[in-house]
Amino acid sequence: MSLDIPWVEKYRPKSFDEIVSQSIAINRLREFLKTPNMPHMIFTGPAGTGKTSTALIIAKNFLETKDLDTNLLELNASDTVRIDFVRNVLKNFVNQNLIKNGSLKFVILDESDNIPGQVQQALRRIIEKASYNVKFILLCNYINRIIDPIISRCAVFRFVNLAKENIVERLKFIAEKEKLKIAPEISEEFFNLLFFISGGDLRKGINTLQMSVSLELLENLDLDEILKISGFLDKKTLNDLIQALKKKDFIEAREIVDTIESFDSRNFIRQLLEVLPQLKIEPEKIIEIRSYIGEIDYRISQGADENIQVSALLANILENIKS
Ligand SMILES: Nc1ncnc2c1ncn2[C@@H]1O[C@H](COP(=O)(O)OP(=O)(O)O)[C@@H](O)[C@H]1O
Ligand SMILES: [Mg+2]
Structure with missing residues:
Protein backbone atom coordinates (compact mmCIF):
# COMPACT_ATOMS: atom_id res chain seq x y z
CA MET A 1 0.00 0.00 0.00
CA SER A 2 1.36 3.40 -0.93
CA LEU A 3 0.03 6.64 0.43
CA ASP A 4 2.62 9.07 -0.86
CA ILE A 5 1.03 9.57 -4.28
CA PRO A 6 -2.58 10.69 -4.46
CA TRP A 7 -4.54 7.69 -5.69
CA VAL A 8 -6.58 9.90 -8.03
CA GLU A 9 -3.33 10.44 -9.93
CA LYS A 10 -2.01 6.91 -9.54
CA TYR A 11 -5.27 5.43 -10.87
CA ARG A 12 -6.02 8.03 -13.50
CA PRO A 13 -7.13 6.09 -16.62
CA LYS A 14 -4.32 5.83 -19.18
CA SER A 15 -6.42 4.80 -22.16
CA PHE A 16 -9.99 5.12 -23.45
CA ASP A 17 -10.61 1.51 -22.47
CA GLU A 18 -10.12 2.41 -18.83
CA ILE A 19 -12.68 5.24 -18.88
CA VAL A 20 -15.87 3.80 -17.44
CA SER A 21 -19.49 4.90 -18.03
CA GLN A 22 -18.85 7.45 -20.78
CA SER A 23 -19.42 5.19 -23.77
CA ILE A 24 -21.38 7.77 -25.80
CA ALA A 25 -18.70 10.44 -25.48
CA ILE A 26 -15.80 8.01 -25.87
CA ASN A 27 -17.22 6.24 -28.92
CA ARG A 28 -17.84 9.56 -30.62
CA LEU A 29 -14.34 10.69 -29.68
CA ARG A 30 -12.70 7.60 -31.18
CA GLU A 31 -14.25 8.49 -34.55
CA PHE A 32 -13.75 12.20 -34.13
CA LEU A 33 -10.00 11.89 -33.54
CA LYS A 34 -9.60 10.25 -36.94
CA THR A 35 -11.08 13.23 -38.79
CA PRO A 36 -8.53 15.35 -40.62
CA ASN A 37 -8.11 18.78 -39.06
CA MET A 38 -10.47 18.06 -36.19
CA PRO A 39 -12.10 21.05 -34.46
CA HIS A 40 -11.47 22.10 -30.89
CA MET A 41 -13.33 20.28 -28.15
CA ILE A 42 -15.46 21.03 -25.10
CA PHE A 43 -15.96 18.34 -22.45
CA THR A 44 -18.88 19.23 -20.23
CA GLY A 45 -20.32 17.41 -17.23
CA PRO A 46 -20.19 17.02 -13.44
CA ALA A 47 -16.95 16.83 -11.42
CA GLY A 48 -15.05 13.56 -11.21
CA THR A 49 -16.51 11.93 -14.30
CA GLY A 50 -13.37 11.65 -16.42
CA LYS A 51 -13.06 14.92 -18.36
CA THR A 52 -9.47 15.76 -17.43
CA SER A 53 -8.39 12.13 -17.75
CA THR A 54 -9.86 11.92 -21.25
CA ALA A 55 -8.24 15.19 -22.33
CA LEU A 56 -4.84 13.95 -21.11
CA ILE A 57 -5.29 10.62 -22.90
CA ILE A 58 -5.94 12.49 -26.15
CA ALA A 59 -2.91 14.75 -25.76
CA LYS A 60 -0.67 11.80 -24.89
CA ASN A 61 -2.08 9.87 -27.80
CA PHE A 62 -0.96 12.52 -30.29
CA LEU A 63 2.26 13.63 -28.62
CA GLU A 64 5.45 11.83 -27.87
CA THR A 65 6.40 11.79 -24.20
CA LYS A 66 9.43 13.98 -24.77
CA ASP A 67 7.27 16.66 -26.41
CA LEU A 68 4.68 16.83 -23.64
CA ASP A 69 6.46 19.70 -21.87
CA THR A 70 6.65 21.82 -24.98
CA ASN A 71 3.45 20.88 -26.80
CA LEU A 72 0.93 20.56 -23.99
CA LEU A 73 -0.27 23.52 -21.95
CA GLU A 74 -2.60 22.81 -19.02
CA LEU A 75 -4.34 25.84 -17.59
CA ASN A 76 -6.86 26.43 -14.85
CA ALA A 77 -9.50 29.17 -14.78
CA SER A 78 -7.65 30.89 -11.97
CA ASP A 79 -4.59 31.27 -14.24
CA THR A 80 -6.71 33.16 -16.71
CA VAL A 81 -8.28 35.61 -14.27
CA ARG A 82 -5.56 38.03 -15.25
CA ILE A 83 -6.23 38.92 -18.82
CA ASP A 84 -2.56 39.70 -19.47
CA PHE A 85 -1.79 36.09 -18.61
CA VAL A 86 -4.11 34.94 -21.36
CA ARG A 87 -2.56 37.46 -23.71
CA ASN A 88 1.04 36.55 -22.91
CA VAL A 89 1.39 32.92 -21.90
CA LEU A 90 -1.36 31.53 -24.07
CA LYS A 91 -0.50 33.64 -27.11
CA ASN A 92 3.17 32.71 -26.80
CA PHE A 93 2.36 29.04 -26.59
CA VAL A 94 -0.03 29.17 -29.51
CA ASN A 95 2.31 31.19 -31.70
CA GLN A 96 5.59 29.48 -30.87
CA ASN A 97 7.23 27.78 -33.81
CA LEU A 98 6.62 24.11 -33.81
CA ILE A 99 9.56 21.90 -33.09
CA LYS A 100 8.60 19.31 -35.60
CA ASN A 101 6.60 19.72 -38.75
CA GLY A 102 3.08 18.55 -38.45
CA SER A 103 3.06 17.84 -34.74
CA LEU A 104 0.05 19.07 -32.81
CA LYS A 105 -0.13 21.27 -29.74
CA PHE A 106 -2.80 21.00 -27.09
CA VAL A 107 -4.21 23.54 -24.67
CA ILE A 108 -6.29 21.94 -21.92
CA LEU A 109 -8.29 24.63 -20.19
CA ASP A 110 -9.85 23.40 -16.96
CA GLU A 111 -12.86 25.08 -15.31
CA SER A 112 -13.35 27.14 -18.43
CA ASP A 113 -16.88 28.00 -17.32
CA ASN A 114 -15.30 30.01 -14.48
CA ILE A 115 -13.44 32.29 -16.86
CA PRO A 116 -14.95 35.79 -16.81
CA GLY A 117 -16.83 36.78 -19.97
CA GLN A 118 -14.34 39.48 -20.92
CA VAL A 119 -11.44 37.03 -20.74
CA GLN A 120 -13.48 34.51 -22.73
CA GLN A 121 -13.70 37.12 -25.48
CA ALA A 122 -9.92 37.44 -25.51
CA LEU A 123 -9.65 33.67 -25.51
CA ARG A 124 -12.04 33.45 -28.41
CA ARG A 125 -9.81 35.68 -30.52
CA ILE A 126 -6.79 33.56 -29.65
CA ILE A 127 -8.67 30.40 -30.61
CA GLU A 128 -9.77 31.98 -33.89
CA LYS A 129 -6.26 33.02 -34.82
CA ALA A 130 -4.53 29.86 -33.67
CA SER A 131 -2.96 27.77 -36.37
CA TYR A 132 -4.63 24.54 -37.42
CA ASN A 133 -2.19 22.41 -35.42
CA VAL A 134 -3.16 23.92 -32.06
CA LYS A 135 -6.14 22.14 -30.51
CA PHE A 136 -8.03 23.53 -27.53
CA ILE A 137 -9.82 21.21 -25.13
CA LEU A 138 -12.09 23.17 -22.79
CA LEU A 139 -13.38 21.44 -19.66
CA CYS A 140 -16.42 22.69 -17.81
CA ASN A 141 -19.29 21.74 -15.53
CA TYR A 142 -21.84 24.11 -17.08
CA ILE A 143 -21.60 24.76 -20.79
CA ASN A 144 -24.19 27.55 -20.61
CA ARG A 145 -21.51 29.69 -18.94
CA ILE A 146 -19.32 29.56 -22.03
CA ILE A 147 -19.89 32.22 -24.66
CA ASP A 148 -21.56 31.11 -27.90
CA PRO A 149 -18.75 32.13 -30.26
CA ILE A 150 -16.46 29.68 -28.44
CA ILE A 151 -19.04 26.88 -28.31
CA SER A 152 -19.71 27.19 -32.03
CA ARG A 153 -16.02 26.57 -32.77
CA CYS A 154 -15.89 23.36 -30.76
CA ALA A 155 -17.25 19.84 -30.86
CA VAL A 156 -19.11 19.28 -27.59
CA PHE A 157 -18.86 16.00 -25.67
CA ARG A 158 -21.08 15.38 -22.66
CA PHE A 159 -19.84 13.45 -19.63
CA VAL A 160 -22.45 11.93 -17.34
CA ASN A 161 -22.49 11.04 -13.66
CA LEU A 162 -21.09 7.59 -12.99
CA ALA A 163 -23.54 4.89 -11.95
CA LYS A 164 -23.23 3.39 -8.51
CA GLU A 165 -21.96 0.03 -9.72
CA ASN A 166 -19.22 1.70 -11.76
CA ILE A 167 -18.03 3.78 -8.83
CA VAL A 168 -18.08 0.82 -6.45
CA GLU A 169 -16.32 -1.38 -8.98
CA ARG A 170 -13.53 1.14 -9.53
CA LEU A 171 -13.09 1.66 -5.76
CA LYS A 172 -12.94 -2.10 -5.20
CA PHE A 173 -10.37 -2.37 -7.98
CA ILE A 174 -8.18 0.24 -6.26
CA ALA A 175 -8.69 -1.42 -2.87
CA GLU A 176 -7.50 -4.68 -4.36
CA LYS A 177 -4.46 -3.12 -6.05
CA GLU A 178 -3.50 -1.46 -2.79
CA LYS A 179 -4.06 -4.74 -0.95
CA LEU A 180 -6.34 -3.09 1.58
CA LYS A 181 -7.67 -5.28 4.32
CA ILE A 182 -11.37 -4.59 4.58
CA ALA A 183 -13.22 -6.76 7.05
CA PRO A 184 -15.86 -8.75 5.13
CA GLU A 185 -18.57 -7.80 7.63
CA ILE A 186 -18.26 -4.08 6.81
CA SER A 187 -17.16 -4.29 3.18
CA GLU A 188 -20.63 -3.85 1.69
CA GLU A 189 -21.55 -1.03 4.05
CA PHE A 190 -18.18 0.65 3.52
CA PHE A 191 -18.43 0.78 -0.28
CA ASN A 192 -22.05 1.91 -0.07
CA LEU A 193 -20.90 4.69 2.23
CA LEU A 194 -18.11 5.71 -0.14
CA PHE A 195 -20.62 5.87 -2.97
CA PHE A 196 -22.99 7.98 -0.89
CA ILE A 197 -20.20 10.40 0.03
CA SER A 198 -18.99 10.55 -3.58
CA GLY A 199 -22.39 11.71 -4.84
CA GLY A 200 -21.36 10.33 -8.25
CA ASP A 201 -17.97 12.08 -8.21
CA LEU A 202 -15.35 9.34 -8.51
CA ARG A 203 -12.54 11.68 -7.47
CA LYS A 204 -14.31 12.28 -4.17
CA GLY A 205 -14.86 8.54 -3.78
CA ILE A 206 -11.18 7.73 -4.36
CA ASN A 207 -10.01 10.54 -2.07
CA THR A 208 -12.32 9.37 0.70
CA LEU A 209 -11.03 5.82 0.30
CA GLN A 210 -7.42 7.01 0.59
CA MET A 211 -8.22 9.27 3.53
CA SER A 212 -9.97 6.41 5.37
CA VAL A 213 -6.83 4.34 4.96
CA SER A 214 -4.36 7.05 5.91
CA LEU A 215 -6.33 7.92 9.05
CA GLU A 216 -6.59 4.23 9.92
CA LEU A 217 -10.36 4.51 10.12
CA LEU A 218 -10.77 1.36 8.11
CA GLU A 219 -8.84 -0.77 10.59
CA ASN A 220 -11.00 0.53 13.41
CA LEU A 221 -14.17 0.01 11.36
CA ASP A 222 -15.05 3.60 12.13
CA LEU A 223 -17.57 4.38 9.39
CA ASP A 224 -19.18 7.15 11.44
CA GLU A 225 -15.89 9.01 11.63
CA ILE A 226 -15.53 8.74 7.85
CA LEU A 227 -18.96 10.34 7.46
CA LYS A 228 -18.11 13.13 9.89
CA ILE A 229 -14.75 13.93 8.35
CA SER A 230 -16.42 14.10 4.95
CA GLY A 231 -18.83 16.74 6.23
CA PHE A 232 -21.88 14.53 6.81
CA LEU A 233 -23.89 13.72 9.95
CA ASP A 234 -22.91 10.49 11.66
N1 LIG B 1 -15.11 7.77 -16.20
C1 LIG B 1 -14.07 7.44 -15.40
N2 LIG B 1 -13.45 6.25 -15.54
C2 LIG B 1 -12.41 5.92 -14.74
N3 LIG B 1 -11.94 6.70 -13.75
C3 LIG B 1 -12.51 7.89 -13.57
C4 LIG B 1 -13.60 8.33 -14.38
N4 LIG B 1 -13.99 9.54 -13.96
C5 LIG B 1 -13.18 9.86 -12.96
N5 LIG B 1 -12.28 8.89 -12.69
C6 LIG B 1 -11.30 8.88 -11.59
O1 LIG B 1 -11.47 10.08 -10.84
C7 LIG B 1 -10.30 10.91 -10.94
C8 LIG B 1 -10.72 12.28 -11.39
O2 LIG B 1 -11.13 12.22 -12.73
P1 LIG B 1 -11.00 13.48 -13.74
O3 LIG B 1 -10.79 12.94 -15.08
O4 LIG B 1 -10.01 14.44 -13.20
O5 LIG B 1 -12.48 14.05 -13.59
P2 LIG B 1 -13.07 15.46 -14.05
O6 LIG B 1 -12.02 16.15 -14.86
O7 LIG B 1 -14.30 15.12 -14.83
O8 LIG B 1 -13.40 16.19 -12.79
C9 LIG B 1 -9.36 10.23 -11.92
O9 LIG B 1 -8.09 10.17 -11.40
C10 LIG B 1 -9.89 8.82 -12.08
O10 LIG B 1 -9.18 7.96 -11.23
MG1 LIG C 1 -11.03 17.92 -14.19
Whole structure:
Protein backbone atom coordinates (compact mmCIF):
# COMPACT_ATOMS: atom_id res chain seq x y z
CA MET A 1 0.00 0.00 0.00
CA SER A 2 1.36 3.40 -0.93
CA LEU A 3 0.03 6.64 0.43
CA ASP A 4 2.62 9.07 -0.86
CA ILE A 5 1.03 9.57 -4.28
CA PRO A 6 -2.58 10.69 -4.46
CA TRP A 7 -4.54 7.69 -5.69
CA VAL A 8 -6.58 9.90 -8.03
CA GLU A 9 -3.33 10.44 -9.93
CA LYS A 10 -2.01 6.91 -9.54
CA TYR A 11 -5.27 5.43 -10.87
CA ARG A 12 -6.02 8.03 -13.50
CA PRO A 13 -7.13 6.09 -16.62
CA LYS A 14 -4.32 5.83 -19.18
CA SER A 15 -6.42 4.80 -22.16
CA PHE A 16 -9.99 5.12 -23.45
CA ASP A 17 -10.61 1.51 -22.47
CA GLU A 18 -10.12 2.41 -18.83
CA ILE A 19 -12.68 5.24 -18.88
CA VAL A 20 -15.87 3.80 -17.44
CA SER A 21 -19.49 4.90 -18.03
CA GLN A 22 -18.85 7.45 -20.78
CA SER A 23 -19.42 5.19 -23.77
CA ILE A 24 -21.38 7.77 -25.80
CA ALA A 25 -18.70 10.44 -25.48
CA ILE A 26 -15.80 8.01 -25.87
CA ASN A 27 -17.22 6.24 -28.92
CA ARG A 28 -17.84 9.56 -30.62
CA LEU A 29 -14.34 10.69 -29.68
CA ARG A 30 -12.70 7.60 -31.18
CA GLU A 31 -14.25 8.49 -34.55
CA PHE A 32 -13.75 12.20 -34.13
CA LEU A 33 -10.00 11.89 -33.54
CA LYS A 34 -9.60 10.25 -36.94
CA THR A 35 -11.08 13.23 -38.79
CA PRO A 36 -8.53 15.35 -40.62
CA ASN A 37 -8.11 18.78 -39.06
CA MET A 38 -10.47 18.06 -36.19
CA PRO A 39 -12.10 21.05 -34.46
CA HIS A 40 -11.47 22.10 -30.89
CA MET A 41 -13.33 20.28 -28.15
CA ILE A 42 -15.46 21.03 -25.10
CA PHE A 43 -15.96 18.34 -22.45
CA THR A 44 -18.88 19.23 -20.23
CA GLY A 45 -20.32 17.41 -17.23
CA PRO A 46 -20.19 17.02 -13.44
CA ALA A 47 -16.95 16.83 -11.42
CA GLY A 48 -15.05 13.56 -11.21
CA THR A 49 -16.51 11.93 -14.30
CA GLY A 50 -13.37 11.65 -16.42
CA LYS A 51 -13.06 14.92 -18.36
CA THR A 52 -9.47 15.76 -17.43
CA SER A 53 -8.39 12.13 -17.75
CA THR A 54 -9.86 11.92 -21.25
CA ALA A 55 -8.24 15.19 -22.33
CA LEU A 56 -4.84 13.95 -21.11
CA ILE A 57 -5.29 10.62 -22.90
CA ILE A 58 -5.94 12.49 -26.15
CA ALA A 59 -2.91 14.75 -25.76
CA LYS A 60 -0.67 11.80 -24.89
CA ASN A 61 -2.08 9.87 -27.80
CA PHE A 62 -0.96 12.52 -30.29
CA LEU A 63 2.26 13.63 -28.62
CA GLU A 64 5.45 11.83 -27.87
CA THR A 65 6.40 11.79 -24.20
CA LYS A 66 9.43 13.98 -24.77
CA ASP A 67 7.27 16.66 -26.41
CA LEU A 68 4.68 16.83 -23.64
CA ASP A 69 6.46 19.70 -21.87
CA THR A 70 6.65 21.82 -24.98
CA ASN A 71 3.45 20.88 -26.80
CA LEU A 72 0.93 20.56 -23.99
CA LEU A 73 -0.27 23.52 -21.95
CA GLU A 74 -2.60 22.81 -19.02
CA LEU A 75 -4.34 25.84 -17.59
CA ASN A 76 -6.86 26.43 -14.85
CA ALA A 77 -9.50 29.17 -14.78
CA SER A 78 -7.65 30.89 -11.97
CA ASP A 79 -4.59 31.27 -14.24
CA THR A 80 -6.71 33.16 -16.71
CA VAL A 81 -8.28 35.61 -14.27
CA ARG A 82 -5.56 38.03 -15.25
CA ILE A 83 -6.23 38.92 -18.82
CA ASP A 84 -2.56 39.70 -19.47
CA PHE A 85 -1.79 36.09 -18.61
CA VAL A 86 -4.11 34.94 -21.36
CA ARG A 87 -2.56 37.46 -23.71
CA ASN A 88 1.04 36.55 -22.91
CA VAL A 89 1.39 32.92 -21.90
CA LEU A 90 -1.36 31.53 -24.07
CA LYS A 91 -0.50 33.64 -27.11
CA ASN A 92 3.17 32.71 -26.80
CA PHE A 93 2.36 29.04 -26.59
CA VAL A 94 -0.03 29.17 -29.51
CA ASN A 95 2.31 31.19 -31.70
CA GLN A 96 5.59 29.48 -30.87
CA ASN A 97 7.23 27.78 -33.81
CA LEU A 98 6.62 24.11 -33.81
CA ILE A 99 9.56 21.90 -33.09
CA LYS A 100 8.60 19.31 -35.60
CA ASN A 101 6.60 19.72 -38.75
CA GLY A 102 3.08 18.55 -38.45
CA SER A 103 3.06 17.84 -34.74
CA LEU A 104 0.05 19.07 -32.81
CA LYS A 105 -0.13 21.27 -29.74
CA PHE A 106 -2.80 21.00 -27.09
CA VAL A 107 -4.21 23.54 -24.67
CA ILE A 108 -6.29 21.94 -21.92
CA LEU A 109 -8.29 24.63 -20.19
CA ASP A 110 -9.85 23.40 -16.96
CA GLU A 111 -12.86 25.08 -15.31
CA SER A 112 -13.35 27.14 -18.43
CA ASP A 113 -16.88 28.00 -17.32
CA ASN A 114 -15.30 30.01 -14.48
CA ILE A 115 -13.44 32.29 -16.86
CA PRO A 116 -14.95 35.79 -16.81
CA GLY A 117 -16.83 36.78 -19.97
CA GLN A 118 -14.34 39.48 -20.92
CA VAL A 119 -11.44 37.03 -20.74
CA GLN A 120 -13.48 34.51 -22.73
CA GLN A 121 -13.70 37.12 -25.48
CA ALA A 122 -9.92 37.44 -25.51
CA LEU A 123 -9.65 33.67 -25.51
CA ARG A 124 -12.04 33.45 -28.41
CA ARG A 125 -9.81 35.68 -30.52
CA ILE A 126 -6.79 33.56 -29.65
CA ILE A 127 -8.67 30.40 -30.61
CA GLU A 128 -9.77 31.98 -33.89
CA LYS A 129 -6.26 33.02 -34.82
CA ALA A 130 -4.53 29.86 -33.67
CA SER A 131 -2.96 27.77 -36.37
CA TYR A 132 -4.63 24.54 -37.42
CA ASN A 133 -2.19 22.41 -35.42
CA VAL A 134 -3.16 23.92 -32.06
CA LYS A 135 -6.14 22.14 -30.51
CA PHE A 136 -8.03 23.53 -27.53
CA ILE A 137 -9.82 21.21 -25.13
CA LEU A 138 -12.09 23.17 -22.79
CA LEU A 139 -13.38 21.44 -19.66
CA CYS A 140 -16.42 22.69 -17.81
CA ASN A 141 -19.29 21.74 -15.53
CA TYR A 142 -21.84 24.11 -17.08
CA ILE A 143 -21.60 24.76 -20.79
CA ASN A 144 -24.19 27.55 -20.61
CA ARG A 145 -21.51 29.69 -18.94
CA ILE A 146 -19.32 29.56 -22.03
CA ILE A 147 -19.89 32.22 -24.66
CA ASP A 148 -21.56 31.11 -27.90
CA PRO A 149 -18.75 32.13 -30.26
CA ILE A 150 -16.46 29.68 -28.44
CA ILE A 151 -19.04 26.88 -28.31
CA SER A 152 -19.71 27.19 -32.03
CA ARG A 153 -16.02 26.57 -32.77
CA CYS A 154 -15.89 23.36 -30.76
CA ALA A 155 -17.25 19.84 -30.86
CA VAL A 156 -19.11 19.28 -27.59
CA PHE A 157 -18.86 16.00 -25.67
CA ARG A 158 -21.08 15.38 -22.66
CA PHE A 159 -19.84 13.45 -19.63
CA VAL A 160 -22.45 11.93 -17.34
CA ASN A 161 -22.49 11.04 -13.66
CA LEU A 162 -21.09 7.59 -12.99
CA ALA A 163 -23.54 4.89 -11.95
CA LYS A 164 -23.23 3.39 -8.51
CA GLU A 165 -21.96 0.03 -9.72
CA ASN A 166 -19.22 1.70 -11.76
CA ILE A 167 -18.03 3.78 -8.83
CA VAL A 168 -18.08 0.82 -6.45
CA GLU A 169 -16.32 -1.38 -8.98
CA ARG A 170 -13.53 1.14 -9.53
CA LEU A 171 -13.09 1.66 -5.76
CA LYS A 172 -12.94 -2.10 -5.20
CA PHE A 173 -10.37 -2.37 -7.98
CA ILE A 174 -8.18 0.24 -6.26
CA ALA A 175 -8.69 -1.42 -2.87
CA GLU A 176 -7.50 -4.68 -4.36
CA LYS A 177 -4.46 -3.12 -6.05
CA GLU A 178 -3.50 -1.46 -2.79
CA LYS A 179 -4.06 -4.74 -0.95
CA LEU A 180 -6.34 -3.09 1.58
CA LYS A 181 -7.67 -5.28 4.32
CA ILE A 182 -11.37 -4.59 4.58
CA ALA A 183 -13.22 -6.76 7.05
CA PRO A 184 -15.86 -8.75 5.13
CA GLU A 185 -18.57 -7.80 7.63
CA ILE A 186 -18.26 -4.08 6.81
CA SER A 187 -17.16 -4.29 3.18
CA GLU A 188 -20.63 -3.85 1.69
CA GLU A 189 -21.55 -1.03 4.05
CA PHE A 190 -18.18 0.65 3.52
CA PHE A 191 -18.43 0.78 -0.28
CA ASN A 192 -22.05 1.91 -0.07
CA LEU A 193 -20.90 4.69 2.23
CA LEU A 194 -18.11 5.71 -0.14
CA PHE A 195 -20.62 5.87 -2.97
CA PHE A 196 -22.99 7.98 -0.89
CA ILE A 197 -20.20 10.40 0.03
CA SER A 198 -18.99 10.55 -3.58
CA GLY A 199 -22.39 11.71 -4.84
CA GLY A 200 -21.36 10.33 -8.25
CA ASP A 201 -17.97 12.08 -8.21
CA LEU A 202 -15.35 9.34 -8.51
CA ARG A 203 -12.54 11.68 -7.47
CA LYS A 204 -14.31 12.28 -4.17
CA GLY A 205 -14.86 8.54 -3.78
CA ILE A 206 -11.18 7.73 -4.36
CA ASN A 207 -10.01 10.54 -2.07
CA THR A 208 -12.32 9.37 0.70
CA LEU A 209 -11.03 5.82 0.30
CA GLN A 210 -7.42 7.01 0.59
CA MET A 211 -8.22 9.27 3.53
CA SER A 212 -9.97 6.41 5.37
CA VAL A 213 -6.83 4.34 4.96
CA SER A 214 -4.36 7.05 5.91
CA LEU A 215 -6.33 7.92 9.05
CA GLU A 216 -6.59 4.23 9.92
CA LEU A 217 -10.36 4.51 10.12
CA LEU A 218 -10.77 1.36 8.11
CA GLU A 219 -8.84 -0.77 10.59
CA ASN A 220 -11.00 0.53 13.41
CA LEU A 221 -14.17 0.01 11.36
CA ASP A 222 -15.05 3.60 12.13
CA LEU A 223 -17.57 4.38 9.39
CA ASP A 224 -19.18 7.15 11.44
CA GLU A 225 -15.89 9.01 11.63
CA ILE A 226 -15.53 8.74 7.85
CA LEU A 227 -18.96 10.34 7.46
CA LYS A 228 -18.11 13.13 9.89
CA ILE A 229 -14.75 13.93 8.35
CA SER A 230 -16.42 14.10 4.95
CA GLY A 231 -18.83 16.74 6.23
CA PHE A 232 -21.88 14.53 6.81
CA LEU A 233 -23.89 13.72 9.95
CA ASP A 234 -22.91 10.49 11.66
CA LYS A 235 -25.66 7.92 12.15
CA LYS A 236 -26.48 8.86 15.74
CA THR A 237 -26.74 12.59 15.05
CA LEU A 238 -28.86 11.90 12.00
CA ASN A 239 -31.11 9.70 14.07
CA ASP A 240 -31.44 12.39 16.79
CA LEU A 241 -32.42 14.83 14.08
CA ILE A 242 -35.08 12.47 12.71
CA GLN A 243 -36.52 12.12 16.23
CA ALA A 244 -36.61 15.91 16.71
CA LEU A 245 -38.35 16.33 13.34
CA LYS A 246 -40.88 13.65 14.24
CA LYS A 247 -41.66 15.57 17.44
CA LYS A 248 -41.98 18.73 15.32
CA ASP A 249 -39.43 20.34 17.62
CA PHE A 250 -37.82 23.07 15.53
CA ILE A 251 -35.54 24.39 18.29
CA GLU A 252 -34.12 20.96 19.01
CA ALA A 253 -33.66 20.18 15.31
CA ARG A 254 -31.85 23.47 14.80
CA GLU A 255 -29.64 22.83 17.86
CA ILE A 256 -28.63 19.43 16.54
CA VAL A 257 -27.65 20.98 13.23
CA ASP A 258 -25.61 23.60 15.09
CA THR A 259 -23.53 20.93 16.83
CA ILE A 260 -22.21 19.60 13.54
CA GLU A 261 -18.50 20.23 13.06
CA SER A 262 -17.40 21.22 9.56
CA PHE A 263 -21.02 21.67 8.52
CA ASP A 264 -21.60 21.47 4.79
CA SER A 265 -25.08 22.61 3.89
CA ARG A 266 -25.23 20.82 0.55
CA ASN A 267 -24.16 17.51 2.10
CA PHE A 268 -26.69 18.08 4.86
CA ILE A 269 -29.44 18.64 2.32
CA ARG A 270 -28.51 15.42 0.53
CA GLN A 271 -28.80 13.51 3.79
CA LEU A 272 -32.16 15.12 4.56
CA LEU A 273 -33.43 14.01 1.15
CA GLU A 274 -32.47 10.44 2.03
CA VAL A 275 -34.40 10.40 5.32
CA LEU A 276 -37.59 12.04 4.05
CA PRO A 277 -39.30 8.67 3.49
CA GLN A 278 -38.83 7.88 7.19
CA LEU A 279 -40.97 10.85 8.23
CA LYS A 280 -44.75 10.87 8.30
CA ILE A 281 -45.40 13.06 5.31
CA GLU A 282 -48.08 12.72 2.61
CA PRO A 283 -46.58 11.59 -0.71
CA GLU A 284 -47.72 14.74 -2.52
CA LYS A 285 -46.13 16.86 0.20
CA ILE A 286 -42.88 14.93 -0.25
CA ILE A 287 -42.89 16.01 -3.88
CA GLU A 288 -43.39 19.63 -2.81
CA ILE A 289 -40.55 19.37 -0.30
CA ARG A 290 -38.24 17.88 -2.91
CA SER A 291 -38.92 20.74 -5.25
CA TYR A 292 -38.37 23.19 -2.37
CA ILE A 293 -35.05 21.47 -1.63
CA GLY A 294 -34.05 22.01 -5.24
CA GLU A 295 -34.78 25.71 -4.81
CA ILE A 296 -32.80 25.95 -1.56
CA ASP A 297 -29.86 24.13 -3.12
CA TYR A 298 -29.90 26.60 -5.98
CA ARG A 299 -30.11 29.60 -3.64
CA ILE A 300 -27.12 28.34 -1.65
CA SER A 301 -25.17 27.78 -4.86
CA GLN A 302 -25.91 31.43 -5.70
CA GLY A 303 -24.51 32.62 -2.38
CA ALA A 304 -27.59 32.84 -0.12
CA ASP A 305 -26.97 32.58 3.64
CA GLU A 306 -26.68 28.88 4.47
CA ASN A 307 -28.01 29.20 8.00
CA ILE A 308 -31.18 30.96 6.94
CA GLN A 309 -31.77 28.53 4.10
CA VAL A 310 -31.28 25.47 6.31
CA SER A 311 -33.67 26.91 8.92
CA ALA A 312 -36.24 27.59 6.23
CA LEU A 313 -35.90 24.02 5.01
CA LEU A 314 -36.28 22.51 8.49
CA ALA A 315 -39.37 24.68 9.08
CA ASN A 316 -40.83 23.63 5.75
CA ILE A 317 -40.37 19.94 6.57
CA LEU A 318 -41.85 20.34 10.07
CA GLU A 319 -44.94 22.03 8.70
CA ASN A 320 -45.62 19.02 6.51
CA ILE A 321 -45.20 16.32 9.11
CA LYS A 322 -48.48 14.78 10.20
CA SER A 323 -49.09 14.94 13.93
N1 LIG B 1 -15.11 7.77 -16.20
C1 LIG B 1 -14.07 7.44 -15.40
N2 LIG B 1 -13.45 6.25 -15.54
C2 LIG B 1 -12.41 5.92 -14.74
N3 LIG B 1 -11.94 6.70 -13.75
C3 LIG B 1 -12.51 7.89 -13.57
C4 LIG B 1 -13.60 8.33 -14.38
N4 LIG B 1 -13.99 9.54 -13.96
C5 LIG B 1 -13.18 9.86 -12.96
N5 LIG B 1 -12.28 8.89 -12.69
C6 LIG B 1 -11.30 8.88 -11.59
O1 LIG B 1 -11.47 10.08 -10.84
C7 LIG B 1 -10.30 10.91 -10.94
C8 LIG B 1 -10.72 12.28 -11.39
O2 LIG B 1 -11.13 12.22 -12.73
P1 LIG B 1 -11.00 13.48 -13.74
O3 LIG B 1 -10.79 12.94 -15.08
O4 LIG B 1 -10.01 14.44 -13.20
O5 LIG B 1 -12.48 14.05 -13.59
P2 LIG B 1 -13.07 15.46 -14.05
O6 LIG B 1 -12.02 16.15 -14.86
O7 LIG B 1 -14.30 15.12 -14.83
O8 LIG B 1 -13.40 16.19 -12.79
C9 LIG B 1 -9.36 10.23 -11.92
O9 LIG B 1 -8.09 10.17 -11.40
C10 LIG B 1 -9.89 8.82 -12.08
O10 LIG B 1 -9.18 7.96 -11.23
MG1 LIG C 1 -11.03 17.92 -14.19
